[in-house]
Amino acid sequence: MAVSTRATDARTGLQKATLGTGAVFLLLGILGFIPGITANYDSLRVAGPGSEAELFGVFQVSILHNAVHALFGAAGLVMARTHRQGRNFLIYGGVAYLFLWLYGLLVGDDLPANFLPENNADNWLHLALGLAMIALAVLLSPKTVPATETVPGSPTGDPGSVPDHQHNKT
DSSP: OOOOOOOOOOOOHHHHHHHHHHHHHHHHHHHTTSBTTEETGGGOOSSSTTOOOEETTTEEOOHHHHHHHHHHHHHHHHHTTSHHHHHHHHHHHHHHHHHHHHHHHHHOSSSTTOOSOOOHHHHHHHHHHHHHHHHHHHHTSOSSOOSSOOOTTOSSOOTTOOOGGGSOOO
């Protein structure tokens, strides 16, 4: 009888949330390049408010906007490897999306400074995403953290990991 050497999934809930969040952003970045899923695809521009393409017919996108979503998603997939990196992705990514929400409110839809571009639906989605990502990081961070973290599938763990109890928590 063969014995399985496959390790069980040692990911924390936070790492799984980071992995899921990253996968969703990567998927959205890809979907933004697919005609039919993206309405007005023929008006897709590199950047700026001149791009009238809308993901799902609602969220204004451009090549830059789609690329940012895809790269952000890929970063989430990579950062899900450790609990600490996953938490950082969710917190700092959430803060970045809150800044995008404020940026969208302040810049307006048709101004040249709206280089991503963003419309009203994007703005409110960015608020929801920012708050949700920060909430996931806070709610899924354990009260006590093991002294060391290990990267799933790595016998020696994450050599660059610093025990979480040595970090200042606010």
